[in-house]
Amino acid sequence: MARDTSRSVAVLGAGMHPWGKWGRNFVEYGVAAATEALRDAGIEWRDVQFVAGADTIRNGYPGFVAGATFAQALGWNGARISSSYAACASGAQAINSARAQILAGLCDVALVVGADTTPKGFFAPVGGERKNDPDWLRFHLIGATNPTYFGLFARRRMDLYGATPEDFAAVKVKNARHGLANPNARYRAEVTVDDILASPVVADPLHLLEICATSDGGASLVLASTEFARRHGVTGPLVTIDAVSTVTPTFPQTRIDMPDISTDSGVTAPPGMSGGFKPAVIAAAYAEAGIGPDDVDLAEVYDLSTALELDWYEDLALCKEGEAERLIRDGDTTVGGRIPVNPSGGLACFGEAIPAQAIAQVCEVVWQLQGRAAGRQVEGATVGITANQGLFGHGSSVIVSR
Amino acid sequence: MTTDTGRARRPAVDGWFTLDGEPALLGSRCTGCGTYAFPAQEGLCRNPECTCTDHTRTPLSRHGTIWSYTDARYQPPAPFVAPDPYAPFAIAAVELATEQMVVLGQMVAGVGTDELRVGMPVELVVDTLYADPESGDDVVVWKWKPTGSTSGSTAGGTPGGGDRGA
Numbered sequence: 001m002a003r004d005t006s007r008s009v010a011v012l013g014a015g016m017h018p019w020g021k022w023g024r025n026f027v028e029y030g031v032a033a034a035t036e037a038l039r040d041a042g043i044e045w046r047d048v049q050f051v052a053g054a055d056t057i058r059n060g061y062p063g064f065v066a067g068a069t070f071a072q073a074l075g076w077n078g079a080r081i082s083s084s085y086a087a088c089a090s091g092a093q094a095i096n097s098a099r100a101q102i103l104a105g106l107c108d109v110a111l112v113v114g115a116d117t118t119p120k121g122f123f124a125p126v127g128g129e130r131k132n133d134p135d136w137l138r139f140h141l142i143g144a145t146n147p148t149y150f151g152l153f154a155r156r157r158m159d160l161y162g163a164t165p166e167d168f169a170a171v172k173v174k175n176a177r178h179g180l181a182n183p184n185a186r187y188r189a190e191v192t193v194d195d196i197l198a199s200p201v202v203a204d205p206l207h208l209l210e211i212c213a214t215s216d217g218g219a220s221l222v223l224a225s226t227e228f229a230r231r232h233g234v235t236g237p238l239v240t241i242d243a244v245s246t247v248t249p250t251f252p253q254t255r256i257d258m259p260d261i262s263t264d265s266g267v268t269a270p271p272g273m274s275g276g277f278k279p280a281v282i283a284a285a286y287a288e289a290g291i292g293p294d295d296v297d298l299a300e301v302y303d304l305s306t307a308l309e310l311d312w313y314e315d316l317a318l319c320k321e322g323e324a325e326r327l328i329r330d331g332d333t334t335v336g337g338r339i340p341v342n343p344s345g346g347l348a349c350f351g352e353a354i355p356a357q358a359i360a361q362v363c364e365v366v367w368q369l370q371g372r373a374a375g376r377q378v379e380g381a382t383v384g385i386t387a388n389q390g391l392f393g394h395g396s397s398v399i400v401s402r
Numbered sequence: 403m404t405t406d407t408g409r410a411r412r413p414a415v416d417g418w419f420t421l422d423g424e425p426a427l428l429g430s431r432c433t434g435c436g437t438y439a440f441p442a443q444e445g446l447c448r449n450p451e452c453t454c455t456d457h458t459r460t461p462l463s464r465h466g467t468i469w470s471y472t473d474a475r476y477q478p479p480a481p482f483v484a485p486d487p488y489a490p491f492a493i494a495a496v497e498l499a500t501e502q503m504v505v506l507g508q509m510v511a512g513v514g515t516d517e518l519r520v521g522m523p524v525e526l527v528v529d530t531l532y533a534d535p536e537s538g539d540d541v542v543v544w545k546w547k548p549t550g551s552t553s554g555s556t557a558g559g560t561p562g563g564g565d566r567g568a
Contacts, residue, residue: 124479124480125481139478139479143478143482151471151472151493152469156520200475201473201475204515254503255504262440264448264503265438265503267438
C-alpha cells in the first residue's frame with residue numbers, strides 16, 4: 001500500500017475547553033475552544049473563510065445550527081458555514097465538511113467547532129410519543145439504554161473469548177492513568193481494579209466506573225490547505241489529516257447496534273460475507289490514507305465502555321478477533337507499549353460531549369504528533385488514528401500524520 | 403381481550419406481534435428477494451440490490467439462540483414505564499436462524515443473567531410490560547424465555563443478575 005497524501009489537509013491549530021459538568025451555555029465552550037485553536041494556529045478570526053459546526057440536539061435551536069451559532073458568537077465575519085449532525089460522529093462530519101471545502105479549492109482556511117452541555121444520567125430519547133422512532137421505541141418497549149448495548153458486547157466477549165471482569169477493569173485503570181496529566185480531562189484520578197469491581201453493576205457485566213459519563217466540553221480545529229500552511233509560515237513537519245472515513249454499513253448489517261431493536265436479515269447475503277460496520281469504517285480510513293494498522297503509532301478510540309475499547313482493538317486490526325484481551329494484559333496499549341490506545345485518557349477520563357468528542361480525539365492526536373502531550377506523550381509518534389461510533393449508521397475514523 | 407386477572411390486555415405497539423396461542427413477532431418478507439424485516443417493512447426493500455416494494459406479512463421464528471445478554475440494574479428513563487418499586491430485568495439479543503437476524507427483547511421476569519449463556523435456546527412469549535396507570539390495562543410486549551423454562555408468567559419473580567462482580 002502506498003501512503004496517499006494527495007487529499008491531505010493541514011491542521012494549523014487545535015483547542016479545547018476542558019471537559020466537566022459546568023452547566024453553562026454550550027456556545028461558551030465552543031467559543032473558548034475556537035479561540036484557543038485560532039491562537040494555536042496564529043490565524044485571525046477575520047481570516048477564517050469557512051466555519052463547520054458540529055450540532056447538539058440537547059440545547060435547542062442554536063444547537064441545531066451550530067455553525068451559525070458559533071460564527072455569530074465569534075462575531076459575524078461573512079464566512080460560509082455548515083452545521084452537521086451525525087450523533088457521536090457529528091464532529092467528524094464537521095471535520096469532513098471543512099476538509100471537502102478546502103480540497104475543492106473553495107476556501108483556504110476553515111474552523112471546525114463542536115461543543116455540548118449535557119443533562120445528568122442516561123441519555124434519553126428526545127421528548128414526545130414517537131412510535132415510528134426506533135430510538136424512542138427501544139426505551140419504551142425494552143428499556144434498552146445505551147449501556148444495554150455496551151453490556152451485550154461485553155458479555156459476548158466473556159462467553160466467546162474468555163474475557164474477565166478484570167480485563168475490562170484493566171482498560172479503565174490504564175485510561176485513568178493516561179488521563180492523569182491531561183488538563184482537558186474531567187476525571188483525573190487513578191482507580192484500581194478493586195474500585196471498579198466494587199462500583200455498582202449498571203448493565204451486567206459492566207460497572208458504573210466502566211461506562212462513560214456525559215460531559216460538557218468543547219473542541220476546535222483550524223484546518224487549511226497544505227499550500228496555505230506553507231505560505232502561512234509552517235516550516236517544520238506539517239501535521240495533516242490524511243483520511244476521514246464516514247462510511248455507512250453495508251447491507252445486510254446483521255450485528256445489532258445502538259439503537260436497533262433488530263438487525264437486517266442476512267438471507268440474501270452471499271456465503272462467506274462477513275465484517276461488521278465498525279471494521280468497515282476503519283478499513284475505509286486505512287485505504288484512503290494508503291496505510292495499514294502496522295503504520296499506526298497510537299489510537300484514540302470511543303471507549304463508551306471498557307469492553308468496547310477491546311472491540312476497537314480488533315476493529316482497528318491491531319490484533320485478530322478474540323485477541324484483544326491479550327493486548328490489554330500485556331500492556332501493549334499502555335503509553336510506552338507497542339500501540340498506545342487512548343493516551344488522552346479517552347472517554348473514561350473525559351465523559352462524552354457528543355458533538356465535541358470526535359474533534360477532541362483529533363486534537364489529542366495532533367498534540368501527540370507535535371510532541372505536546374505532556375505527561376502522556378507517545379514518544380516519536382508520526383501516525384495516529386481515531387475511531388468513533390455514532391447511532392443509525394454514523395461512525396467515523398480520522399487518520400492524522402506528520 | 404382480557405388476562406386471567408380480568409384486566410384488558412393490549413400490545414405496547416400495534417402490529418409488531420401476535421397475542422394468541424403461540425405468539426410470534428410479525429415481520430415481513432420481500433416478495434422479490436426474500437429478505438425478512440422486523441418490524442414489517444413498507445415501501446422499498448432494504449436490500450440495495452432489490453427494487454421491490456411488495457412485502458408479505460409473516461410471523462417470524464418463535465425460537466432462537468442468545469447472541470448476547472445483559473440486564474438493566476438502573477431504572478431506564480422515560481418513555482420506559484417502570485414499576486414502583488423498580489425491579490431489574492435481563493435483556494437478550496436473540497439470533498433467529500431462518501431469518502438470519504437478531505432481535506432484542508427483555509427476558510421474562512425471574513430469569514437473571516447468571517442463568518444465561520451465548521448460544522442458549524430461547525422462545526418468544528408475550529408478557530406484561532407495564533400496567534397502564536390510567537386505564538389499568540395490561541400493556542404487553544414480546545419477551546424471551548429459556549426454552550423449556552417454566553418461569554415467565556406475569557407473576558413477576560426475583561429480579562436476576564446475581565451479585566457477580568458487585
